Amino acid sequence: MARPKNQKARREQLVHAAKQAIVERGLNGLRAIDVAAYSELGAGSVAYYYPDLGDLVREVHEDAVSRFYWNRKQSSVDDDQPRLKLRRTIRSGIPTSRDDIDFQVLNELHTHAYRDTFHAELMAELYRLEVSLYVDVLSEGAEAGEFTMTLSAETAASNLVAMEDAYGLHFMGGTPLEVDEIFRLILANAEVLTGCRLLES
Missing domain, CATH: 1.10.10 (Arc Repressor Mutant, subunit A)
Structure with missing residues (x-):
């Protein structure tokens, strides 16, 4: 023992x-x-x-959610400009490669959530946390006059999370999209939502 x-x-x-x-x-x-x-x-x-191996799987899911969220939370902490914070927040929601283990695990567990209340609740919590990351930076940018929002911060945040999830799923599934291209596509949408130049010239 x-x-x-x-x-x-x-x-x-x-x-x-x-x-x-x-x-x-x-x-x-x-x-x-x-x-x-x-x-x-x-x-x-x-x-x-x-x-009960199910207890281990539940701990795996909790760990993956926690690591994913806090890594994202820390990704823009050193930036003082909402524009840069938004760019970093978007980038942190995209897999770095198809070998990214937490993205792989979360994708696997996402499908399991359909049949299991515990996993479904964790995925719902992760979605809420991800939306909150965007709401914070979008609200900060609007208050600073850097963003001119075309939608509410909550609606725009939900749309951005949905885009990163969809692109991330396709990328991890082998769709021939590169990480930089996904980043550019989401930034282009974020520019429309914020009225702020986000793409590098």
Whole structure:
């Protein structure tokens, strides 16, 4: 049995291993042995920490949502211009590559949410948090006179989240769109919503 002080580290290790297993093998039929294959622990240890593998999957989802949101929250913290904050917020919502593990896991769990209330509620919370990121920066830009909003901040924010989700899904699914092209397409829409030049000349 692991010492109490190692419990947190072991669980974090298994959450990371489970993410890799979900990405490589999918969520349906996920087994303790699949998680163990991506960690230094055996299947018995996985079962010890998570007798119900569903609990591990739920921790994976919570971790992915938290990391995704807080990484995005921090991405524009050093910018003092709403225009730059908006550019960074948009960029942080686009996968850096098709190997981005948190994007892969969130896409996999998104489909699972259709059948599971817990996962559905987490996806709804993530959507709310993402919209709030945009509402904050759009409201700041409008108050500073830098943005001339054609829609309410809430409506514009919802549209931007929907665009990044849709483009991200297509990108991760193999559609021949490059990251820079997705960024440019969303920026073009954001320019219309804010009346502010966002694309680099």
